[in-house]
Amino acid sequence: MRVRDLVKRYRNTEHNAVDGVSFEVPEGELFCLLGPNGAGKTTIVSILTTTLNATSGEVRVAGHDLTRPHLVRRNVGIVFQEPSLDMNLTAEENIRLHAILYGLYPWRPSWRLMPADYRTQVRELGEILGLDGQLSRRVRTLSGGTRRKLEIIRALLHRPRVLFLDEPTAGLDPRSRHDLWAYLRQVRHRHGTTVLLTTHYLEEAEAANTVCVLARGRVIEYGSPAAIKDRHTRPELVLDARDRAGLRRELLALGLTVADGEPLRVRVDPSGAQRVVRALRTELTHLQMVQPTLEQTYLLLLERAR
Incomplete structure (x- = not known):
């Protein structure tokens, strides 16, 4: 992933929400965007995932320019900060809809009629995140943390080259957070998945290969966690x-x-x-x-x- 001089200015505003941001993320890295609310993190993620147009700048994601958004979308998985589930469907129906829209499996009217590969994949993901007993429940009856896990399962279903996680562990208890990160480490090592993370949990950022610190839409520091600490603090x-x-x-x-x-x-x-x-x-x-x-x-x- 490569970002060069990215700028986003919303209409009727005096300042850029994202102001000349540049960074690179090698394949397979865990890259973390850090910054307070309003720093531009979610805006950057929205641009990189093609849900928001940039004002200017050059961006390539999974080898594709943002001017070819359909190619970018087929290679990325996204867990947004705000929920994006259909509350009237069951957990499994949300996953099935995602799988069909991505062309992963043919449409079937019920869980039992879906291909065995699909059912195996969903069961494995559900077991890892503790959702295996709740897949038949309607989403509106699930807790906020459980809905979050469901969104993560959905984002990983098509094994994306780049996974965007915008505050992915918000609402999860410590055990679920631990299990989620254990699984994400497996995904990275097995498939070489690149992960771009925004988080308010600094211990999660400590695990990143590279951290980009934002303030008022600008990059104020960039590098490995160890290098950043060495530049600004002493034991x-x-x-x-x-x-x-x-x-x-x-x-x-x-x-x-x-x-x-x-x-x-x-x-x-x-x-x-x-x-x-x-x-x-x-x-x-x-x-x-x-x-x-x-x-x-x-x-x-x-x-x-x-």
Whole structure:
């Protein structure tokens, strides 16, 4: 997937919703778009999946230009942020309709008359996501989390080359989230599926090969989670002592900035941590080197972008 200078401006607005965004996603990668509400994530996904026209820019998805949307659509699977299920059909009927529209299987009026390959595939997906006992229920009777799982099954049915997941685990309990990501890892490894993810769960973004951080429609950071953290944050040395005031004075005398709170925290390069500890005379009761999280780095980037 390749995006070059993508711009989207809605009518009667003064600013671009997406403002010159560029990125590339190699085949088989997990790529994550991060950003607060209104940063442009869903707009970008809508453009890449051909449900919204760009104002300008060059985009290729699964080897196809967006000017040939029918080819793009046959090669992508989509789980939108907002539900897109038929509430009056059963869960299985929603899946069957999707399979028929994609030309995967011939139309049959009931589950029992569908080809064995279809029934096997649906059962396997249902078992993985815990839906096997609910496929005959009407969608309007299902919980929000169960509906989400159903949308994911539907998006994966035709084994797309690129899978777009816009907040896919919203509404799922921790166990379901874990099971879903275990399955998505299988999909990527078995089929080389490229995954573009938007999420508010930073631990999900940590698993991405590449993260693109957006603010006000622009890219403010881009790279692997580890590289982004290294560029903007340093590990913290966490220390404590019975004589906490004395320890604080020593740290300040070494020219270190001590964060407010208990225990005491100072940011140092790993190579300098040993030097700091050796220089201290106060007896320590706690010593720990803590690596920065992507969430801490992400919040720092958003603060700088204000």
